[in-house]
Amino acid sequence: MTCRQIGDSFSGWKGAAYLAALFVFLCSSAWAQDDDIQLALPDSDFAVSGRFLGFDGQFIRVETPAGEVTLAYDSLTCVGAACPDANFVPIVRFSGSQRIGQLIMPPLIEAYARDVGATVAIARRIDGVVTFQLHSVDSGKGLMQIVVRSTTSADGFADLVASEADIVMSAREVTAAELALAREAGLGQLDRQGRSRIIALDALVPVVSPETGLAQISLENVSRIFAGEVTNWADIGGSDAAIALHLLPDWLGQMQGFQARVLAPAGRTVSPDVQRHATPEGLAAALMNDPRGFGVLPFGALGDTQPMRLVGSCGIGVAARLMTLKTEDYPLTMPLFLYLPARRLHPEVDAFLGWLRRPSAQLVIRRAGFVDQTAIAIPVAQQGDRFAQAITAAGAEVPLAELQRMVRILGPQVRLSTTFRFEVGSTRLDAQSRSNVLQLARDIRDGRHDGYVLMLVGFSDGRGPANANRDLSSARAQAVRRAVIAALEPGLPPQVSLETEAFGEALPMACDDTLWGQQTNRRVELWVADRR
Structure with missing residues (x-):
């Protein structure tokens, strides 16, 4: 023909x-x-x-x-045997991060089955690939098969491009090379809003043996130590002892993220002298037996090790805690992603993905040892350290009147843990903030903020004139407001007010002498007050 x-x-x-x-x-x-x-x-x-x-x-x-x-x-x-028919059961294939595939997906699938009135059974378990079958309790009809391949973040993207997976589980952001391959394969732009979802938050925490006696460290020194430039604890204020380095395997997404965020900005790579451990439990045990040891562990796998607070040269520091991860104030917060190609999914699969944002799913994530996406209220009474820090750090360009204005406006309100930040050197919201925009828009649409005034409050780093910084922080707050309204259809409901305010450099969360400190300070916070 x-x-x-x-x-x-x-x-x-x-x-x-x-x-x-x-x-x-x-x-x-x-x-x-x-x-x-x-x-x-x-x-x-x-x-x-x-x-x-x-x-x-x-x-x-x-x-x-x-x-x-x-x-x-x-x-x-x-x-053909694969032809869909009246009894067709949709199949969705997840591939990628072991941490997501083994610790998060199984309890989520079980909880989803309970919520929708289904039973769940493991049909197959072969070489790291687990197939879950969901059947309706009432009719016995098959609802869906969920295939989870626990491998690496890189393998997950490779499987997606090869049409061997439908959704990627990733412990890091997609790389430029992976974005290009996905575009060439007709899968769309994976870093666009809606193409990625944050399923949970994790973090990497510098840890030592309790015998070391050190409780804090700068991110710069973390980088220098793991690059092999600092080899003795005495060089950073500890005892005279050689530092023994411990890390997880370099093929893990979180370790790739550690290299990209901690060492690469200074042109460093991990020292060849590092000892690698197959599991977080193995790394934690090695540190407990090595008083000279220094390692990095996921937030939910610290064991009995001594987590170290990250501190800047100006004395402002932050520890890895539930709240600092939710607000992204902790610089080594690592979102865990699901990446979806630009294609239609079966309604049953869409329903499962939508359920992942519901409170019952967030509870499962917390119980699995990760940080969920539910916003937490932070009253002003619990922020005394922050405001005291603002007064201490205030220079000549942040007068008392400006601090009083900030306290007067924010004092009657409650801060939510939802925070927005921008990519380095860009006006584009970072991955976690893009997810926060969608979640806030969804909460507004669902009526969770009816009768309230939501205030997006912009802050900046302390570089440059204070007046210019206040203008920049105001522009960022307005940019977030536009993003939230754009995500709302048909628009902002009349029962919710969404306002902006800005205080520039008046409330620093980190020192401005490092890139991560500047990024931490350039933020937009969400505050809420009852307008009735």
Whole structure:
């Protein structure tokens, strides 16, 4: 059949969307030999053979020698064991981070099944791949299969590009190279809003043996130590003893994030003298037996080690705690991501992903030892240290009148842990903040803030003139407001007020002599007050 004959055969078809994809396919010289399924259009010469990729209840995706095609299924006949039928059970395949796949996904799947009235059973467990089957309690009908492959974040992105996974579990942000590969594969821009979701928050914490006697360290010294530039505890105020380095495997997403965020900005790499441990438990045990040891552990796996507070040269410091992770004030906060390609998902899969934001899912995440996305109220009475720090750090350009204005405006309100920050050197919100925008918009839409005044309060670092910093912090607060309103459809409801205010450099959370300190101080906080 020639391309001209193919073109003639399109006449009278319903669904012009077929035309481009089918023309490319049928005019290709390549043709699959060992096919999973064969699709045909009744009373037509049209036929497609290829590997079944997915079905969303309306459209079927098939990998052909000419590329992936998506077709409306109800007008086609299908031959092959993988063909969807009336009893078709949607399958969603997760691949990536072991930490997500082994510690978070199983309890989430079990809790979701309970919430929707389903049973869940493990159908298969092979080489790190676990298949969960969900069936309705009432009808016994299969609802969904969830396949979880626990490997690495990098493997998860590779599986997505190879059509071996539908959703990536990642303990770090997608890299530029992975973004490019996903675009080339027709998966969309994975770092766009809506393409990634933060499933939980974790953090990396510098830790030592309790015998070391050290309780705080600068992020710069963490970088210098792991690069092998500082080799003795005496060089940073400890006893005269060689430092023994301990880390988790370098292929883990969190370790890749550690390299990117702590060492790479200074052009450093991890010393070859570091001892690697297969598990956090093994690393923690090694540190307990090594009073000279220094390591980095996930927030939920500190064991009996001594976590170290991160401190700057000006004396302002922050420890890894639930609240500092939620506010992203702790600089080594590591969001755990789900990355989704730009394609339709089956309604059952969409329902599961939507449920992940519900309170019952957030409870599961907390019980698994991670930090959830639920906003926490922080009354002014619990922020005495912050305001005392503001008074201590205030220079000549932050007069008493400005501090009094800040206390007068914020005093009657309650701060929520939701905080917004921007990417380094950019006006674009960072990954956690983009997720926070969507969550705040959802909460407003669901009526959780009805009758309240929400105030987005901008702050800046202390570099440059105070008046200019106040203007910059105001612009950031307004940018967040625009982002929230853009995420609301059809717009801000009348029962909620969303205002902005700015105080520039008046309330520092970190020292300004480091990049991470500047990023910590450049933020927009969310405050709330009853307007009735």
